[in-house]
Amino acid sequence: MNPIDLVTKRVSPYAAEKRSTTYLALNENPFPFPEELLQEALKRMQIDNLRIYYDSPSEELVEAILQYVGADFITERNVSIGNGADEIIYVMMTIFDRVFFFPPTYSCYKIFAQALNVKYIELPLEEDLHIPEVDLKEGDLVFIPNPNNPTGHLFEREEIEYILKKGAFLALDEAYYEFSKVTYLELLKKYDNIAILRTFSKAFSLAAQRIGYIISSEKFIDTYNRVRLPYNVSYLSQLLAKTALDHVKIFQERTEFIVQERERMKDSLKAMGYSLTDSFANFVFVFIEKKKRDRLIKDLSKKGITIRSFDEGVRISVGTEEQNNMILKELEVFR
Ligand SMILES: Cc1ncc(COP(=O)(O)O)c(C=O)c1O
Secondary structure, eight states, rough: HHHHHHHHOOOOOOOOOOOHHHHHHHHEEEEOOHHHHHHHEEEEOOOOGGSSSOOOSHHHHHHHHHHHHOOTTGGGEEEEESSSSHHHHHHHTTTTTEEEEEESSSTTHHHHHHHHTOEEEEOOOOTTTTOOOOOTTTTTEEESSSTTTTTOOOOOOHHHHHHTTTOOOOEEEEETTTHHHHOOOHHHHHOOSEEEEESSSSSSSSGGGEEEEEOOOOHHHHHHHHOOOOOOOOOHHHHHHHHHHHHHHHHHHHHHHHHHHHHHHHHHHHHHOEOOOOSSSSEEEEEHHHHHHHHHHHHHHHEEOEEEESSEEEEOOOOOHHHHHHHHHHHHHOO
């Protein structure tokens, strides 16, 4: 078979859906990037930097990330950036022999592993959503989102350390960190086989700009920087990310609102009799069996509402108050 057909056969497709009016399927931030910060970034922008191959990461962005992260045990040599956390995930996969993940988990782990033709092993989470027992060795790379996507639940520290003690390299994907405020960053003090991944896509309303960052040992960051593309993140994306970090309070207040809305949605859905995970991200996860789920997705889509379906249930991103009320109303009628 020719290489193009081989890859097509191997790779599961991205969901290239047309946007519905109420799109709650990708865990985006319902707040637009603040207009005044966009203006500030444009004022700060130096036109000549568009002409050159601009540093990626720039020193000033790394400084801002270090300040935001606020850990005295990391320096600029422990930080790098990617074209979204997705690029970091993609690049990391090329470095190791085998990749492990535990479904239900972030769907791109499998999509990227298939695209790159790296050996991957999927082991489902246990029924109570804990990490299963797993045989690991040096050369293995394990992906764990914490909070998990799509369930939004948090793993316990012992589960994370269980992987680290086995000698595998752990990519701890904290894409939703701001909504849980739980981080295992300090494990970097104890282990050198861990990387923390974060993103500007969720809490900072910059998904379209494609920018995320990685924190790890100096040695691993050096390796990552050798493997990734040079100049991987644009000047404008870095400038917007830096401007966001300079005004972090705005985003923290918005995050608080989203968290309150998440809790309101969880409480309301529970009161309606739905079974939910305890999500600490910017979405809720409702267990619904397949037949009912398919009917729900179809009903909602007729009304211009899109949520995401998984084998175990549905994931609904927290939207604006109005959108959340709308989906709650629909689910009340549906039950
Ligand atoms: C767990 C997890 N990691 C990474 C990403 C991708 O982040 P980015 O937009 O920075 O590529 C997502 C996006 O939904 C995610 O859910």
